[in-house]
Amino acid sequence: MSSWVRIGDRVKTKAEMDARAQRAARGYASLGVGCGDVVAVYMRNDFAFMEASLAAGLCGAYVVPVNWHDTPEEARYVLENSGAKVLVIHADLWRNIGHAVPASVAVIVAETPPGLRGSYRVGDEAAKVPAGMTDWESWLAGFAPAAPPFPTSPGSMIYTSGTTGHPKGVRRQPPTPEQALASQQMMRLVGGLTDWADRLGDVVLLIPGPAYHSSPNGWMFSFYNMGANIIVEPRFEPERMLATIASHRVTHALVVPTMFVRLLALPAETRSRYDLSSLTFAMHVGAPCPPHVKRGMIDWWGPVITEHYGSTEVGAVTFCTSDEWLAHPGTVGQRLPGCAVVVMDEEGRELPLGQSGEIVCGRDLYPEFTYHDDPGKRAKSARGHLVATGDVGFFDADGFLYLSGRASDMIIFGGTNIYPAEIESELMKVQGVADCAVFGIPDDEFGEKVCAFIQPAAGAVLDEEAVRADLKSRLAGYKIPRRIEFASTLPREDTGKIFKRKLKEPFWQGTGRSI
Template sequence: MTLRTGLVSGDRHLSNEQMDERVRGAAVGLSKLGVEPGATVALLLRNDFAFLEATLAAQRLGAYAVPINWHFKAEEVGYILEDSAAKVLVAHADLLADIAHAVPAEVTVLAVATPQDVLQAYRIAADKGAVPAGVEDWDAWILTHDPALAAAPRSSDSMIYTSGTTGRPKAVRRQPPTPEQAAKVVAMRTMVYGFEPGMRSAMSAPMYHSAPNSYSINAARQNGFLMLLPRFDPEVLLQTIEQEKLTHLFMVPTMFVRLTKLPAEVRARYDVSSMRFIIHAGAPCPPDVKEAMIDWFGPIIHEFYGGTESGPALYCTAEEWLAHRGTVGRVIDETTVQVITDDGRVAKTGETGEIFMRIHYYPDFTYHNQDEKRREIDRDGLITCGDVGYFDADGYLYICDRKRDMVIVGGVNIYPAEIEAALAAMPGVRDCAVFGIPDAEYGEALIALVQPLEAGTVTAEAVRAYLKTRIADYKVPRQIEFRAELPREDSGKIFKRVLREPYWRDAKRAV
């Protein structure tokens, strides 16, 4: 069987040559709209060809693509358009109706007809997907520009807005790389992502997130095969691996959990032997889940650790992880990572503290229009993403939790991620979230919100009994509640802030 190459989304296909031609045409068109080096092009798009076309065209001009979380309300979208000073907004047609009034008058809008696979995945009425009257159609617009007129390509990165615990999202605006920096970044990403020419991949995580964004953009440059899936479905992914003979994937731990929760007969139905390299990041992975994935797919499950600001500063192979269960990796070349204690010391082996890091050839960044926020996370040239962890004697890093998620119960520091990892492995549990709630005596108490596979199959008593065999008694949540669903982003990350808010609303304090 001859395998197709290029980009696929639903029943649509673009060859790599067609994709390159459309990107060059879009770059010519964006240049005519005033997009120049350092300018910004905003994207309000789900996973679709246009996302990659607009991003690659902007980067070709030395401009910044600014992907916007399409779940945002009009006011939030409007804030990002104004804050980023976007010249152009490229948006799916069905999303425009609700946010059009928030688009600044100086922003040129290009509408993308919402494709059928996206309409079906999100149960959107077919008539909502058409480009509205009076708005420029992205596909038709590209064809009006001669790709042969495209200037020599420049280099830039996406400008990703990161959401904090409070306030507005902040944009990570990275300086343009020197040729030497650009070459080293390409080599680093090739190693971490496992890229190789002709690789065959798929992306189901939302590309407005930092790691899926970087992976997809660079995977599209490998002259192989890339399928864009509108959202993650575990069995659909297995079908895609078998049918398209995929070789490479980026995933997040929630995807692993959902894959391993599939019935054994479903998992056995699909041939995944074509897979050669899976990289995961974005959240702590329960060790039992990762072991199950390695048992299933083989020792091809690799991991990196870093944030939007830092880049992937640490990396570990499946073999390294099996020898150092629970690690997120060792420091990559030309990178400094330090664990800093609360009293400002560099931590000793096994001692916990906040993690600071810097890839020395990675172009520096600031938070767009918020330089003071950039200074807040800096320590002697190293930056923190707010995580807490420690190094073992072999130089492998382990993450305890987010610094802001740490719960202090009667003066004892407790890291919910450890409890969540243990609970996620319990039979009958689909997912969980552990956090602190106000307690008059101890300051905070632990609560676990548990999403069972089936209602009524898991009890609070069973949860406590299970956890007591795996973690210290003082770490077992005092309060256990059950939820049919837990609020989460498309990436699978749980909105813990949303879960915490009702419990702290009347407490007159935040911790």
């Protein structure tokens, strides 16, 4: 029996999707797409997103999933930089950015399906394919399925969103058979499939985050290609996630810490309403998780929560179970087999246990990468044969890694380094704080000072001095925010993660410094 994919209330079998991807592959070939070329996908979570991506792999082409929150100019940069030959896009999104798409790119427009219209308040007219544009469904129907053998898929070329300059496209070499096998074995280990080897058809993976992100994209297609069943949510909604786990007996899920925060914010009676006993493996990745939040989730869901750490460039390099985390609160795990993880100082020397420094990583049998069209950036990230992740952290005496924060997020206050993640973790312990974002803003005397944006919980009344007083017992004085802003809502991605850049930009405009 063919495995299936559910998106919202719609379901397709893997066999149906594969046949449609093969039609699209023949269609791409008619547009000149071949090995090493690029197909861009600018879509929300939808079957067409998956089919268009799978088809690129069947051509030996890279797929570039573009963040559909991008402005027209940001989208133009990715399309031009990647050299995309084809763009597949939802109709309402085309209406937003179509004027910025380079004339050299062949455009195929998919109707925005009803399930997505409601989630994103898209009108029926905006959801239709504009007259004169190539319609995805009609276009597919014009091609017979491409036949094997197919070239090796190079996978996705993810554009990482840095805090400075343009995003970088991580372009990886197509894997050798040995590398592909090693990656699949690692995916099975980190993805919690070692006990499911003979019954992958019983696995149900839930992806509640946007598929343009590196982790949801990678895990979604890895589980799909191994024959598991997949549920992809149109967008993350806390109670809907619980209902989905309960009603479809979800066994595996991929989550990020912000989702934990929003799940824990649900009323106790709502949380207790759903049977989550089918869940055996809840992977979290993507950002540091405040210890009290993770402990709360383990208390609720049980020891099914695992964590792995890595990057788009090197994949997963550390891993920990719930029990390991409870014994080492705050850790992101120990080195995985075949992985190198080193903490270095500014001179490239390995630091002793307990000392924070730059985290550099590498994996055996992992395809080499470059930053597309920018070998200089690739060289800058190299630390010998390893790669700098952009994170700062340290190892404890038992070999468990801890993150201090992003090097690029670091606030330099009068020559002292401050990492926002530590302050955010402490702010989340303050009674009445629902969520927060901490970053540096200009200061005439100290260069930068700590600024915090706080979203109060429903009904909570907070004031600056009370928040600072709460923090004083847990943070050094120089780490306590000098400026605190309260906001009923904070700008967010589909995952619920805060768009910190949107908060920072107004403070740095006109200073001559990019963020």
